[in-house]
Amino acid sequence: MRVLFGILIAAALLGVNAWLYIANKNTPVPEGCENLKPDCSGCGITDCAIRKKEEE
Amino acid sequence: MSESNEKKRGFWSEMIYNNPVFGLYLGICSTLAITTTLNNAIGMGIAVIFVLTISNIVISLIAPLTPDEIHIPVYIVVIATLVTVVGMLMQAFTPELYSTLGTFIDLIVVNCIILGRAEAYACSHNVAESARDGLMMGLSYTFSLLAMSLIRQILGSGVLELSNPMTNQVLFSLRLIPSGFEIPVFTTQTGAFLTFAVLAAGVAAIKNSDEKKAAAAAKAKADAAKAAAKAAAASAAKAKEAA
């Protein structure tokens, strides 16, 4: 029973995450902010989403 | 980090070039924090190798099934589950090590190496390649931890010591610096930052000198090609003249 609750909680959180990720992706960036980028050069992940935007 | 270059290099130069810690600055938090003793470094290294290899395998298997929009939360769940498993195993078999490493075992979840490799490599390669990549990355992370902890332990406490994490029995202990001559600052935060700075600068220096050599070689090649082209053009002109 406890295990079932655990799985349910994790699944619910994952569902909320999926919904928010998709909703956030579909929300347009406000006007004038399309080309903003955080100037981050901390780590070496060359194909992180932020780095990719920067290179474009 | 192109793969064609990766394959040409040997094991050790790959460790230096693709070193996630000193070359790419990933997973710095745990590197700085837990490298006070050799024991901590080995424990943390093994935990990361385990999580990284298995998460790479699992993610390469589930990547084709995951919708693109939600791949990050899915990867996070996989990694967090593995870290929970590692934490439980360590709590059961090496309780002392677990309590010294403390939250840093839990923080493996947000270690950029693991999510970084999942996104950069495992999601687009097959299982065997991903497992190899996870193992290599984990090993080079562990080597970085070992380098840091060796320097810090020897200079800071003067003793090189290794014990069995399951029984806390000292396996070997060797005093390299006579007592009273150690430099205790190396066991503090300041020592961690300084050791890291020196090692990172060393890796950067090796990379710089290799790049210079490569650039010089490329230039020499280009010059030779140019000279050859010139000579060919000159001989062609001469031939024309003669004709």
Added chain:
Amino acid sequence: MNLLTLFLSALLINNVILSKFIGMCPFLGVSTKLSSAIGMGLAVIFVIFGASCLSWALYYYVLVPLGLEYMKLICFILLIAAFVQFVEMFVKKNSPSLYKSLGIYLPLITTNCAVLYVALDNITQGYNFIETVVNSIAVPAGFMLVLLIFATIRERLASADVPDAWKGNPIAFVVAAIMAIAFSAFAGLV
């Protein structure tokens, strides 16, 4: 524990960057300019505060009654990711000016270890809700303080003549080492 003592010790003595080494990635990455350091710092304060309070509530009102304490890592990291997405979406919809200054740093925060660290720390230390609130403000405030000091130093450092191999991050670590010496003097404060 006295709340003021808790605040000061989380802010200065056990500073999250210089004494716990947590949050190093943004510390190195977003400290080259003062303006971006301010944006990042404020975004981190907001996210850590919100996410830790939510995690505290989730732990004590859901996981403990069900006996699922061992799930805290999975639940907290998912909660943090969801919270960051929610905040980003909210800011995008309602305040373009806020999005301009803080919003662009939000995607960097999900994998910032400081967020997960504070959420877990509140549980391991057994803080009650008031202490959780104080701790979740003091820790990111300490992060922002060090980030700002560091950014001002790095702006100067950009014009210094540093040997090739030490350029960029290695010299930044030397600066951090010196700052750690300075901050270790706060140990006698409380």
